[in-house]
Amino acid sequence: MASDWGQFLHLQIFGESHGPGIGVVMEGLPAGEQIDLPALQEFLRRRAPGQGKYATTRKETDAPEFLSGLLDGCTTGSPLTALIRNSDTRSSDYAALRDVPRPGHADYSAEKRYHGAQDGRGGGHFSGRLTAPLCVAGGIAKQILERRGIYVGAHLASVGAVHDRSFEPVSLTVQELLAPGKASFPVLDPAAGEAMQQAIQEALAQQDSLGGRIEAAALGVPAGWGSPIFAGVENRLAAILFGIPAVRGIEFGYGMAAAELRGSEHNDPFTIDAAGAVRTVSNHHGGILGGITTGMPIIVKLAIKPTPSIAREQASVSLSAKAPAVLAVRGRHDPCIAPRAVPVVEAALAVALLDLALEAKTYQN
Numbered sequence: 001m002a003s004d005w006g007q008f009l010h011l012q013i014f015g016e017s018h019g020p021g022i023g024v025v026m027e028g029l030p031a032g033e034q035i036d037l038p039a040l041q042e043f044l045r046r047r048a049p050g051q052g053k054y055a056t057t058r059k060e061t062d063a064p065e066f067l068s069g070l071l072d073g074c075t076t077g078s079p080l081t082a083l084i085r086n087s088d089t090r091s092s093d094y095a096a097l098r099d100v101p102r103p104g105h106a107d108y109s110a111e112k113r114y115h116g117a118q119d120g121r122g123g124g125h126f127s128g129r130l131t132a133p134l135c136v137a138g139g140i141a142k143q144i145l146e147r148r149g150i151y152v153g154a155h156l157a158s159v160g161a162v163h164d165r166s167f168e169p170v171s172l173t174v175q176e177l178l179a180p181g182k183a184s185f186p187v188l189d190p191a192a193g194e195a196m197q198q199a200i201q202e203a204l205a206q207q208d209s210l211g212g213r214i215e216a217a218a219l220g221v222p223a224g225w226g227s228p229i230f231a232g233v234e235n236r237l238a239a240i241l242f243g244i245p246a247v248r249g250i251e252f253g254y255g256m257a258a259a260e261l262r263g264s265e266h267n268d269p270f271t272i273d274a275a276g277a278v279r280t281v282s283n284h285h286g287g288i289l290g291g292i293t294t295g296m297p298i299i300v301k302l303a304i305k306p307t308p309s310i311a312r313e314q315a316s317v318s319l320s321a322k323a324p325a326v327l328a329v330r331g332r333h334d335p336c337i338a339p340r341a342v343p344v345v346e347a348a349l350a351v352a353l354l355d356l357a358l359e360a361k362t363y364q365n
Contacts, residue, residue, distance in 0.1 A: 003125070005240050008358035011137055011351060015086075017127035023083040024133035026069065026140070028358060031077030033144050035070065043139040046181065046343040047132060049334075061087070064136050082136045086129075100316050100325045104308025111319065128245045128337065131344040138347020141354040145220075148357065152350045154216035154342045155180035156187050157301065159196035160203070165189050167217050169253075169283035172297050177217055186342040196339075204335040209307035211248075212338030216300050216345045218353055221287065223278070223295035225356045232291020233298075233356065240348045241302060246337045249303035253286025268296075293356075300349065304341055309333040 004012040008028055015022030041063065048062045062084055069080025098116070101107035106126040110118045118125070142152055151174050157164050164187045168176065180186040187193035196212075203210045226233035238250050258266050261284075268280035280296055287298035309329040316327040334340060 005243065006351070006355050007236075008362065009141075009351065009355040011134075011240075013130055013133050015084075015130065015133070016125050017129040018086060021083050021085040022130055022133050023064075023081065024137050025079050025081050026137050027079040029069065029075045029077070029080055029140070030144070030358075031075055033075040033140075033147075035073055035075065035140055035143060037073055039143065040064075040136070040139040043142070043343060043347075044132065044135050046186075047135050047340050049340070062132050062135075064133075080140070082133060084132050084136070096327075099318055099320050100327050101319070102308055102327065102329055103314045103316060104305070108319075126245065128334075128341075131244060131341070131347075134244070134351075135343055135347045138344075138350045141350035142346065145350055145354055145357065148220075150218060150220040150353060150357070151177055152216070152218045152346050152353065153177035153179075153181055154186070154214055154346045154349075156185070156193070156196065156339055156342055157213040157215040159212040159336055159338060160199045160210045162192060162195045162199050164192040164196075167215055167297075167299065169286075169297060169299055170279075170281070172217060172219060174219055177219055181343065181346070186339060200336045200339075207310055207312035208335075209310050209333075210336045210338075211306040212304050212336060214302045214304060214338060214342055214345050216302070216349050218287070218298040218349060221293050221295070221298055221353060222360075223293055225360050226288070226292040228291045233288045233293055234291060236356065237300060237349065237352050240352050241300070241345065244302075244341065244344050244348060246305050246307075246341065247302050248305045251286075251301045252288055253299055254284040255286075255301060258284065298349075298353075302345060304338040307334050307337050 003014065004010065006028070010027040012025040014025070044062045064082040064084050067081040067083055069076055069078050097107050101111065110126060145152065155164060155167070157166065176188070180188060185193040185197065187196070200210055234252050241247060241250055254261070254266065266284050268282045268284050271279055271281055273279045277295065280294065283296045283299065285294065286300065287294055287296040311328055313326050313328045316325050317323065318325040
């Protein structure tokens with residue numbers, strides 16, 4: 001399994017949803033970085049299960065144990081290993097799924113790839129549970145980046161047909177960027193958040209689920225990071241962002257909407273700001289041109305599919321009998337994955353930007 005990522009900051013995710021624990025190994029972290037552990041735990045709380053009517057009822061503390069790489073809250077320069085122990089598992093809910101795969105899940109494809117050797121309990125290594133150690137890595141990366149004036153944030157842009165307002169793509173402030181992460185529901189407009197939660201509850205009452213969109217941004221990233229062709233910033237961000245289960249699409253800046261514009265509409269005119277820096281009047285390019293950062297806010301949008309595990313009956317097959325079967329999924333599942341995925345997107349974006357920052361420092365040296 002390809003569970004590792006990174007060029008200058010190497011990340012490896014390990015464990016299964018219902019195994020003894022899950023975790024992450026980070027190699028390449030700068031030595032001497034003080035990590036605010038209570039702040040890290042608060043970041044992990046935003047993703048943790050068992051919160052709100054829109055989340056699974058599974059209860060996990062998601063408290064990481066640092067086995068190496070951290071001494072007295074400070075990075076040592078050696079590989080950092082963090083372990084999160086699983087405690088609230090109900091593997092019996094998944095016993096029948098080895099024979100009758102869930103529509104929209106990796107049950108069938110994993111069976112064909114690993115021929116029954118895979119751990120299918122709770123989705124195993126394919127589970128969204130594996131985003132908890134990614135958030136450990138991302139929470140650490142966020143703290144290191146912020147000390148260098150780089151800030152990462154995200155909000156729930158939509159759930160079903162309900163939309164939040166967008167980040168201001170040119171003059172986005174740090175306060176607006178980080179505000180959704182401090183709210184009880186990660187949106188910019190509280191009224192939109194209330195409507196989203198109502199839509200999720202309606203889907204749940206109908207034994208169904210909803211998808212959503214997440215908009216993330218980064219401020220303070222200097223111009224000149226990245227490379228063209230296959231090592232572009234978009235390539236590297238997409239590689240880690242698509243590692244988040246349920247992500248079905250990614251756009252940078254105007255994204256797909258750019259196909260409907262003329263060049264005179266999509267081009268971002270250059271200007272000089274009051275401090276003498278080169279900026280663009282608009283930000284349709286989302287802070288990246290030719291795979292290289294421009295110094296404008298990096299704007300990325302993600303589409304999150306509806307939770308496949310729903311209580312409503314769905315058509316499937318019995319693999320052993322090679323015959324049609326009807327499946328109604330039991331267990332504890334989010335009726336909408338997107339709200340808890342917001343900090344996960346922040347985490348992945350922060351890890352990727354720290355990797356790029358380490359690359360830029362290497363070239364400068």
